[in-house]
Ligand code: B3K
């Protein structure tokens with residue numbers, strides 16, 4: 071398959087200022103007629119080329135006259151039409167089959183609803199069009215459908231007319247006044263009910279809001295609606311951005327390839343990011359819903375009003391919008407806990423990607439299939455880049471930059487470069503070296519050494535940075551790395567030198583701190599200002615000290631994590647692991663009454679097995695599991711009384727969705743987990759009690775998770791009760807699959823194989839596929855079972871899924887690509903599975919790209 075290169079970007083030959091679409095909707099056979107006003111762009115003699123994929127072409131007209139085939143031609147999948155004049159009207163009529171669309175790209179059917187997904191290149195599966203983000207058009211959309219099956223007809227913009235037709239059909243015409251690229255086009259037809267509300271914007275305009283779901287789900291839409299209104303107010307307050315239409319619609323569907331989609335004024339969501347109530351959704355689900363609702367809403371400016379010139383610029387909208395949704399979420403509760411969550415996600419998903427065969431820059435140089443580049447690097451590392459600019463320029467400078475960016479590029483398809491340029495022009499800052507963050511892949515490693523001269527009352531911090539080689543990039547230049555740094559007194563624990571922003575720009579650099587009389591301890595990369603791996607060579611005593619005294623909560627969390635990781639790695643590497651410092655640090659944190667409980671619950675959690683694995687050259691999944699479990703057991707039994715006290719103190723409250731109540735629930739299940747780890751006789755009974763008496767899903771799922779890891783008879787009972795209670799709640803049933811796929815039991819791989827045969831398992835629904843197969847791939851020990859059965863299982867399901875939905879299949883593949891990091895035996899088996907995948911007939915280019923790059 072062809073490789074697309076960023077360098078090859080050329081402006082479009084033809085522009086399409088206006089498009090009129092006419093849909094005769096039917097799940098079996100939908101007719102789409104499109105009338106495009108096309109205008110020659112620049113001085114050239116190229117014909118008009120329109121992208122198309124899987125379309126049955128019925129007719130082509132030029133300026134109202136039907137053209138003989140022969141005048142137009144199909145080149146691969148493209149429709150080529152010669153045009154002499156500088157302007158013309160080109161019309162096409164095509165037939166598509168929504169019901170047979172299992173890829174969930176283009177127009178498809180989900181549970182009786184007809185809906186669309188166009189980003190990145192789904193619009194070409196609906197009609198012939200220049201399917202690229204730098205062609206912006208005004209849309210007029212006529213939709214016509216059977217009224218009984220599809221009483222609600224929605225598209226972008228405003229509904230300007232509607233009416234009844236013949237034979238029980240009806241129609242609606244929607245017009246969107248804002249020019250947009252075709253990836254933001256959307257329509258929905260279905261039997262839907264609305265939760266309606268309204269929002270008054272800062273200039274006093276009323277916006278009608280509606281969240282459309284199946285009638286029965288209306289009671290689960292309140293949280294999403296509240297989040298939508300909060301997001302609208304937040305974007306006005308923090309970025310000065312107002313909504314620009316009189317309607318904003320959200321639709322939830324159950325079959326969706328990813329989280330949600332920011333189509334102009336008609337966001338379409340995976341139902342898991344809309345539907346929530348205390349009975350069926352955990353606190354994490356509630357938080358994720360608010361985050362995704364905000365994310366999609368924020369795209370109205372960062373993505374829609376200013377869009378991307380080409381798909382290599384994807385992080386322009388995604389990195390910026392993730393940063394915006396992270397900032398929004400941080401404002402909803404504890405900012406420190408939100409930051410811990412952001413960094414955990416980055417380390418779990420992006421660092422491994424950056425260290426493996428699929429590493430790519432935030433602004434990639436090439437791709438085979440763009441769908442494969444909706445990655446943690448483009449999204450989450452991209453957000454870290456924006457955050458670093460925010461840190462460097464300060465709140466006010468950053469806001470000046472974003473104002474200038476929006477003003478300068480409103481209505482345009484822009485580049486990452488344009489964003490950085492606006493930040494520079496608005497503030498006078500020099501971001502020349504900073505731009506390397508967009509171009510160089512791989513995670514920088516920074517080492518820090520602090521020397522103290524007591525006589526001269528001076529401390530010297532020596533920083534060194536290195537960048538590992540990554541695919542296609544063997545040589546790297548030093549990066550501009552912003553590190554918030556402070557010195558704390560070794561005896562007093564108080565700050566000796568005020569926090570300052572150190573800019574590391576050289577390969578090696580000294581930073582001098584004066585007036586430092588007391589022996590200092592280094593606190594660096596506070597609040598994780600830079601997405602780097604930091605090695606400050608701290609001994610356990612220093613880490614323990616920082617975990618109790620650092621005045622930056624993130625740094626405190628970080629010190630604890632590092633202490634835990636090092637303790638586990640000592641055991642894995644056969645050194646005597648001393649659990650005492652970890653136990654003492656955890657005890658202190660639990661006992662510290664001044665700390666936010668939400669913070670405590672995160673700080674006392676052990677790092678995941680995969681995170682420990684990521685720190686090792688060669689991962690030994692079994693040894694990591696044993697070492698981590700041994701530490702868990704010790705923490706559980708040595709601090710059993712403390713866990714029981716924490717458990718009791720956080721119990722007995724009726725459900726409420728507030729930061730304080732969430733914190734107690736989190737701590738409660740964390741404590742339960744440690745009580746179970748201690749081996750206490752009553753642990754399973756305690757867990758089962760929590761499971762049965764819970765008035766909310768957080769407590770119930772938390773207890774189920776604890777039971778699912780163990781061997782008590784309560785385990786089977788709870789799983790059965792859970793299944794029977796929620797068998798008709800698809801999103802909760804997903805949790806039932808996931809909890810078993812994540813289990814730390816010896817037989818997890820076998821259990822997963824069996825669950826794949828369960829009547830409720832299906833690979834056609836992406837949520838269900840990810841709930842079992844995706845979750846299993848993230849369970850390091852179970853997936854990497856020495857027999858290799860985990861690898862074979864995953865490869866089987868990638869191949870099965872690829873025949874139905876290549877985009878979702880390709881997303882399951884990365885765990886197999888990590889073969890270089892495992893022993894010879896495992897590595898060989900992993901490679902063999904990748905080769906088996908590559909040899910399969912009819913492989914999609916999505917999976918081909920991921921598998922071939924993973925072997926290279
Ligand atoms: N922009 C969409 C993602 C589209 C993914 C296409 N493979 C959702 C989001 O990031 O908001």
Ligand code: ZN
Pocket residue numbers: 365369387388391
């Ligand atoms: Zn996005």
